[in-house]
Amino acid sequence: xxxxxxxxxxxxxxxxxxxxxxxxxxxxxxxxxxxxxxxxxxxxxxxxxxxxxxxxxxxxxxxxxxxxxxxxxxxxxxxxxxxxxxxxxxxxxxxxxxxxxxxxxxxxxxxxxxxxxxxxxxxxxxxxxxxxxxxxxxxxxxxxxxxxxxxxxxxxxxxxxxxxxxxxxxxxxxxxxxxxxxxxxxxxxxxxxxxxxxxxxxxxxxxxxxxxxxxxxxxxxxxxxxxxxxxxxxxxxxxxxxxxxxxxxxxxxxxxxxxxxxxxxxxxxxxxxxxxxxxxx
Numbered sequence: 001x002x003x004x005x006x007x008x009x010x011x012x013x014x015x016x017x018x019x020x021x022x023x024x025x026x027x028x029x030x031x032x033x034x035x036x037x038x039x040x041x042x043x044x045x046x047x048x049x050x051x052x053x054x055x056x057x058x059x060x061x062x063x064x065x066x067x068x069x070x071x072x073x074x075x076x077x078x079x080x081x082x083x084x085x086x087x088x089x090x091x092x093x094x095x096x097x098x099x100x101x102x103x104x105x106x107x108x109x110x111x112x113x114x115x116x117x118x119x120x121x122x123x124x125x126x127x128x129x130x131x132x133x134x135x136x137x138x139x140x141x142x143x144x145x146x147x148x149x150x151x152x153x154x155x156x157x158x159x160x161x162x163x164x165x166x167x168x169x170x171x172x173x174x175x176x177x178x179x180x181x182x183x184x185x186x187x188x189x190x191x192x193x194x195x196x197x198x199x200x201x202x203x204x205x206x207x208x209x210x211x212x213x214x215x216x217x218x219x220x221x222x223x224x225x226x227x228x229x230x231x232x233x234x235x236x237x238x239x240x241x242x243x244x245x246x247x248x249x250x251x252x253x254x255x256x257x258x259x260x261x262x263x264x265x266x267x268x269x270x271x272x273x274x275x276x277x278x279x280x281x
Contacts, residue, residue, distance in 0.1 A: 023051040025274065032079040039086045049087040053277045054080070055097040055270050056121075076100065081108045092116070095277045097145075097270055101125055105156050106141075110134040116280070118142040120273055123149045135161045144170035144268050149178070154185035154210045166217045170268060174223035174239040179246035182220065185210040188254045218259045220247055225264045240264065 021042075026035055032054070039047050056076075080098075084091075088111045096107075097120040105123060107114075110133045117138060123146055138161040143149075150156075157164065169178065222243040226236045247261035 021047065021049050024049055025053040025277070026083075027055050027057070029056050029076050029079070032076075032083055036079060036083045036086060039083070044089075047086060048090045050090055050092045051277075051280070052087055052091055052093070053095045053097075053274060054083070055274070056099050057097075057270055077103050084109050084111075089113070093277075093280055094118070095120075095273060097121060097273055104133070105150060105153055106135065106160055107133050111137075113137050116140040118144070118273075118277075120145045120268060120270075122146050123153070132156065132160050136163065138164055140164075140166040140168075142168040142170070144168075145172050147171060147173055148175065151181075154181065158185075158210050158212050162212050163214050164212050165214055166219075167211070167215060168219040170221045170265075171223050172267060173226075173236060174243040176239060176243070178220070179243055179250060182218070182259075183246075183250050186215075186218075186250075186254060186259070188250055188259075215258060219262060220259070221262050221264060222247060223264055224267045 021039070024035070026032055039049075080096075084107055088109045091111050091114050093116040094107070094111075094114060095118040099121055101122040101124050102119070103124050106117065106119070112134075114135050115137050117135070117140070119142070123143075141157065141161060141164055157167070169182075171178065223236075223240050226233050226240060230236065244261060247259070251257075251259045251261050
């Protein structure tokens with residue numbers, strides 16, 4: 001009887017290996033390297049990771065912006081890229097929180113089954129020369145906690161995620177050009193292109209849309225709530241007000257009613273991001 005139970009237990013253990021790592025949360029960059037080493041030792045059939053959350057900070061200091069001193073930028077990005085390479089064939093949802101700039105706008109490798117991608121943190125100052133990752137199944141893409149973005153962003157989204165349906169932006173502070181650039185990418189007139197009283201007879205230029213036609217919902221927040229105690233609070237509120245007006249104008253002018261401007265909110269923290277990831281459908 002004992003031998004039979006042992007054999008059954010071993011059989012169930014072997015069967016479960018294939019599904020052991022379906023959801024993984026990595027808190028702290030120092031843990032990425034050992035995790036990648038563990039996954040590399042596993043047979044490919046046992047690396048069926050479907051949901052990944054990765055944060056550059058640990059759980060003990062979820063809102064800290066510090067990066068472990070023992071890891072330099074190249075090591076950090078190399079470990080992250082290796083991990084993404086290992087999970088790429090099966091990954092479905094991915095939430096990345098990096099407080100150092102990424103080397104690419106989206107992810108470094110193609111992920112054929114990736115459906116939802118959230119990227120918290122700054123965009124690359126100069127995107128690395130990689131072959132652009134192809135994300136044919138991506139339906140939802142969210143950017144948050146950034147202050148600036150590369151000019152090639154919207155063209156890149158159209159090329160890399162041709163079937164995208166939901167796009168969201170939650171910058172950490174208002175961006176001067178985001179509303180105008182998004183308007184151009186959608187082929188929608190922006191408030192910046194309105195004719196003045198001196199040239200009221202001029203036609204508003206029509207732009208060729210850059211973003212995929214499959215987009216159904218675009219959410220934009222004009223930055224987070226401005227702290228009134230900051231020395232530049234007045235300037236920040238002015239830029240935020242201008243961005244909000246542009247977004248509201250676009251919201252009215254966009255023919256398919258896809259653009260939604262939401263009020264400024266609190267700064268997104270790692271703990272909030274992790275809770276959102278845990279509550280995914």
